[in-house]
Amino acid sequence: MTAYVIRNANLLGEQAADLRIVDGVIAEIGTDLDTSGDVEVVDATGLIALPGLVDLHTHLREPGREDAETVETGTRSAAAGGYTLVHAMANTDPVADTAGVVEQVWRLGREHGYCDVAPVGAVTVGLGGERLAELGAMADSAARVRVFSDDGKCVSDAVLMRRALEYVKAFDGVIAQHSQEPRLTEGAQMNEGELSGVLGLVGWPAVAEEAIIARDVLLAEHVGSRLHVCHLSTRGSVEIVRWAKSRGIDVTAEVTPHHLLLTDQLAATYDPLYKVNPPLRTADDVAALREALAEGIIDIVATDHAPHPSEDKDCEWAAAAFGMTGLETALSVVQHTMVDTGLLDWAGVAARMSAKPAEIGRVAAHGRPLAVGEPANVVLYDPAATRVVRREDAVSRSRNTPYAGLELPGRVVATFLRGRPTVLDGTVLEEVSA
Numbered sequence: 163m164t165a166y167v168i169r170n171a172n173l174l175g176e177q178a179a180d181l182r183i184v185d186g187v188i189a190e191i192g193t194d195l196d197t198s199g200d201v202e203v204v205d206a207t208g209l210i211a212l213p214g215l216v217d218l219h220t221h222l223r224e225p226g227r228e229d230a231e232t233v234e235t236g237t238r239s240a241a242a243g244g245y246t247l248v249h250a251m252a253n254t255d256p257v258a259d260t261a262g263v264v265e266q267v268w269r270l271g272r273e274h275g276y277c278d279v280a281p282v283g284a285v286t287v288g289l290g291g292e293r294l295a296e297l298g299a300m301a302d303s304a305a306r307v308r309v310f311s312d313d314g315k316c317v318s319d320a321v322l323m324r325r326a327l328e329y330v331k332a333f334d335g336v337i338a339q340h341s342q343e344p345r346l347t348e349g350a351q352m353n354e355g356e357l358s359g360v361l362g363l364v365g366w367p368a369v370a371e372e373a374i375i376a377r378d379v380l381l382a383e384h385v386g387s388r389l390h391v392c393h394l395s396t397r398g399s400v401e402i403v404r405w406a407k408s409r410g411i412d413v414t415a416e417v418t419p420h421h422l423l424l425t426d427q428l429a430a431t432y433d434p435l436y437k438v439n440p441p442l443r444t445a446d447d448v449a450a451l452r453e454a455l456a457e458g459i460i461d462i463v464a465t466d467h468a469p470h471p472s473e474d475k476d477c478e479w480a481a482a483a484f485g486m487t488g489l490e491t492a493l494s495v496v497q498h499t500m501v502d503t504g505l506l507d508w509a510g511v512a513a514r515m516s517a518k519p520a521e522i523g524r525v526a527a528h529g530r531p532l533a534v535g536e537p538a539n540v541v542l543y544d545p546a547a548t549r550v551v552r553r554e555d556a557v558s559r560s561r562n563t564p565y566a567g568l569e570l571p572g573r574v575v576a577t578f579l580r581g582r583p584t585v586l587d588g589t590v591l592e593e594v595s596a
C-alpha cells in the first residue's frame with residue numbers, strides 16, 4: 163500500500179502540519195516530515211484537512227432504481243464530496259427490511275471501495291407502516307445496522323413508533339423519523355404559505371412536521387429511547403427540539419444543505435428541481451435553521467442526497483418526484499451558509515459533518531479526530547476556490563442538483579479512505595481497490 167505525506171495542510175483550519183499516512187493509518191503529524199524513500203507527497207498548501215465526512219442520510223437507490231443511482235455511482239459521488247461513510251436509506255426496491263438486503267448493500271459498498279456504506283434498516287415491513295421489520299436480525303447482520311428509518315414515509319402510527327423505539331434499545335439503535343403527518347400533507351406540493359396560494363399548489367404546513375416531532379420526542383422520553391429527526395425544516399421544529407433537549411430527552415436532529423440555503427420562493431419557477439420533501443421553507447425558517455445548527459440544537463448536516471432520473475424531474479411540478487442530489491455540493495453549501503457567514507469555524511463543521519453523524523450512527527471507525535493512530539479518513543479542501551455548479555459535471559448518475567448555474571465556494575481536492583485516495587486533484591479515481 164502506498165504511503166503518503168500530505169504536506170502543509172491546515173488541520174481543521176487551525177494549525178499547519180504535515181500528515182504521514184502508512185498502512186491506512188495516520189502515522190505521524192508534524193512539520194517538515196521526512197519524504198525520502200517510497201512515499202507519495204501531496205502538496206496541501208492552502209488546503210484545509212478535515213476528517214472524512216459522514217452522511218447519515220443518503221439515497222443510493224440500489225437495489226431497484228439503478229437508473230437513478232447505484233452503490234457504485236453514489237459512493238463515487240460521495241467521495242467527490244469528501245465523504246468516507248454514507249448511511250444508505252432503506253426505501254429501495256426491495257426495501258432494506260431484512261438482513262439479506264442490508265448485507266448486500268453493505269457488501270457492495272466494500273467491494274467498490276469509494277466510500278463505506280452503512281445501510282439503514284426499514285422500521286416497518288416494506289415501509290408499509292403496519293408491521294415492524296426484523297430490526298434485531300438487521301442489527302446482528304454483517305452490516306451491523308444501528309439506524310432504522312422508513313424515510314420517504316413517516317412512521318405515523320404512534321403504537322408502532324413506540325414499539326420501534328423500545329425494540330432498538332436492546333442494541334443501542336436509533337429511529338430516524340421522517341416527520342410528516344400524512345393526513346395534513348395529502349397532495350401537498352410545496353410549503354404552505356402565501357405563495358402556495360398564489361401558485362395554486364397544495365400547501366404543506368409546518369405543523370405537519372412539528373406535530374410528529376412533538377409526539378415523537380414525548381414517546382422517546384416515555385420509553386427512554388433514542389430518536390433522530392430527519393431533515394428538520396421549520397423554526398417551530400427547532401423550538402420543539404430545543405425544548406426536548408432542555409428536558410434531557412435523547413433526541414438528535416439533522417438539517418440538509420438545501421434547507422440551509424434555498425427558500426420556497428424558488429417554487430415560483432415551477433421548476434421541479436426545487437421540489438423536495440420536506441419542502442423548501444421561508445427565509446425566516448432558513449435563518450432559524452442556521453442559528454440552531456451553530457448553537458447545536460440541530461446536531462448535524464445530512465445531505466438527503468435523493469437522485470432521480472430526468473424523466474422523473476423534467477416534467478411538470480405536480481408530476482415530478484420529490485428530491486435533489488447533494489453529496490457533491492454539501493461542503494460548499496455549508497461553507498457558504500455557515501463558515502463564510504461567521505456562524506461556524508472548521509472545527510464546528512467537522513463536528514457536524516463527521517464526528518457527530520458517526521456517533522449518532524454508532525460507527526466507531528469513522529468521524530475520528532485527525533490524530534496519530536487513527537484511520538486515515540481525510541479530506542483536503544480548498545476554501546478559496548470557487549466554481550459554478552453545472553449539471554453535466556455530476557459524478558452521481560442523476561443530475562437533479564438545485565444549484566446549477568450558482569457559484570459556490572470551495573472544492574474537494576482529495577479524499578482518503580483508510581489511507582487510499584478515492585479523489586486526487588479534484589477527480590474521482592477510476593480504480594481504488596488494492
Ligand SMILES: NC(=O)N[C@@H](CC(=O)O)C(=O)O
Pocket residue numbers: 221253313314315340437438439440466468469484485486
Ligand atoms: N427527500 C426527498 O424529497 N425524497 C427522498 C425521500 C425522503 O427523504 O423523504 C427520496 O427518496 O427521493
Ligand SMILES: [Zn+2]
Pocket residue numbers: 313314315340392393439440
Ligand atoms: Zn425523508
Ligand SMILES: [Zn+2]
Pocket residue numbers: 219221251313314466468
Ligand atoms: Zn431521504
